[in-house]
Amino acid sequence: MNIIDIIEKKKKGGVLSESEIKYFIEGVTKGTIEDYQISALLMAVYFSGMNIDETTLLTKYMAESGEMLDLSDISNSIIDKHSTGGVGDKITLIFLPLMAASGLYTAKLSGRGLGHTGGTIDKLESIPNFKTNLSIEEFKNKVKTHGTAIAAQTLDLAPADGKLYALRDVTSTVDIVPLIASSVVSKKIASGANHIILDVKYGKGAFIKTPQEAQKLSEIMVEIGKRLNRNICAVISSMDRPLGRAVGNSVEVQEVIEFLKGNKEDDLKEITYALCKKAFEKSGRTEGDEYLDELISSGKALEKFKDIIEAQNGDSSVIDDYTKFPKASITYEVKSPKNGFVTDIDALKIAKACKNLGAGREKKSDKIDYSAGIYLTRRYSQAVSKGETIAIIYTNKENSVKDAENLILSAYEISDKKPSTINIVYKIID
Numbered sequence: 001m002n003i004i005d006i007i008e009k010k011k012k013g014g015v016l017s018e019s020e021i022k023y024f025i026e027g028v029t030k031g032t033i034e035d036y037q038i039s040a041l042l043m044a045v046y047f048s049g050m051n052i053d054e055t056t057l058l059t060k061y062m063a064e065s066g067e068m069l070d071l072s073d074i075s076n077s078i079i080d081k082h083s084t085g086g087v088g089d090k091i092t093l094i095f096l097p098l099m100a101a102s103g104l105y106t107a108k109l110s111g112r113g114l115g116h117t118g119g120t121i122d123k124l125e126s127i128p129n130f131k132t133n134l135s136i137e138e139f140k141n142k143v144k145t146h147g148t149a150i151a152a153q154t155l156d157l158a159p160a161d162g163k164l165y166a167l168r169d170v171t172s173t174v175d176i177v178p179l180i181a182s183s184v185v186s187k188k189i190a191s192g193a194n195h196i197i198l199d200v201k202y203g204k205g206a207f208i209k210t211p212q213e214a215q216k217l218s219e220i221m222v223e224i225g226k227r228l229n230r231n232i233c234a235v236i237s238s239m240d241r242p243l244g245r246a247v248g249n250s251v252e253v254q255e256v257i258e259f260l261k262g263n264k265e266d267d268l269k270e271i272t273y274a275l276c277k278k279a280f281e282k283s284g285r286t287e288g289d290e291y292l293d294e295l296i297s298s299g300k301a302l303e304k305f306k307d308i309i310e311a312q313n314g315d316s317s318v319i320d321d322y323t324k325f326p327k328a329s330i331t332y333e334v335k336s337p338k339n340g341f342v343t344d345i346d347a348l349k350i351a352k353a354c355k356n357l358g359a360g361r362e363k364k365s366d367k368i369d370y371s372a373g374i375y376l377t378r379r380y381s382q383a384v385s386k387g388e389t390i391a392i393i394y395t396n397k398e399n400s401v402k403d404a405e406n407l408i409l410s411a412y413e414i415s416d417k418k419p420s421t422i423n424i425v426y427k428i429i430d
Helices: 003-011 018-030 035-048 052-063 091-101 120-124 136-146 159-170 177-190 211-227 250-260 266-282 289-297 300-311 347-359 398-411
Strands: 078-083 105-110 148-152 195-202 231-238 246-248 330-335 340-345 373-376 389-395 412-415 425-429
Touching: 003 018, 003 035, 018 035, 018 052, 018 159, 035 159, 035 177, 052 159, 052 177, 052 211, 078 091, 078 177, 078 266, 091 105, 091 120, 091 148, 091 250, 091 266, 091 289, 091 300, 105 136, 120 148, 120 250, 136 148, 136 300, 148 300, 159 177, 177 195, 177 211, 195 211, 195 266, 211 231, 211 425, 231 266, 246 250, 246 347, 250 266, 250 300, 250 373, 266 289, 266 425, 289 300, 330 398, 347 373, 347 389, 347 398, 389 398, 398 412
Parallel strands: 078 105, 078 195, 105 148, 195 231
Antiparallel strands: 231 425, 246 373, 330 389, 340 412, 373 389
16 A cells, blocks of 8 residues: 555545555654645545545544543543634634633633634733643643643644644645544544534635535534544534624734623624533533623633633733733724725635734744734624724734735725624534
């Protein structure tokens, strides 16, 4: 058996056997297959696809390529939540303290920015000294002691996925269902949670563009999870417009803090609460919106966020003093060109503007600017007057401001008629 034959087989639309998939993942993990050969097979998969049996096997061997966490000594009900990526998607940072404040255990491995979407780990690292590179033992201890932990994917956990994830980003093979499904579910399987809650995005700011495609991906991921003996579900939600007002890194963490202080944007609340309620359901509980509201109004959720920060060596004083976050040298206000109502904000254009300001990566080795970002002062369906500020740019790159302004202005659609309210959550797949 050799990798060239496997590439040739998949290139011609063949179905890979279990032994071929195992051989490939072992070669990725051990470094016996070259990056260019891995990339060639990824591209072959991109064009030829994989069936559910192939995708399940790929997921299984990716999960087993490193250490498999066993969290059963902590609880028989461990929750993991994962998003397929979006613009302004800071839901994980709200979900975790709510779960921990409710007494449920969550174990979360997360990624850095991929393509145009922001990474949860990047956002957390905008908090001074926040430690995301945890050993597996540190990760388990923090879950056990604090009810939750969030860490960057370690070299010991699903290492094959870590290698494939990086290569997909630079070979334009991100947006293909079998590779997305196997990447997401393999990390969830390896991280030891027995209840997996997926937040699957579709729309202009997501890798998946339509709700129908998102449903297909969700059904495949849920099927893979069930075949690999996990209690799994998917909440499908729209990413046509940015989530919340903040897009970036430190600016998104500040919006999380505001949410936990009770200043809840409607779209963030709708998705977060839907995910929380599924987590309760999977854990045999029945709490709803009122209970979640109480966790916030009582200060319990914010206190738990502070606990998470301190447990991972971060400076929790940022909760009350936003000047502790990295600060951009340039602040620029984008003005509305007309009167009317905001009828659309193109999430992808906002993401591109934010990336150009320094908040994202062109390639995996790029450093990001934690202070760079965009704050949307006017959102969907809100009235706006000509000359009024609709967005604020934060950056240290003076030469990027004008292009970012043009992208933001083209992202905003302003019309005379106020648009109708739109639900963000599309469907739930169990």
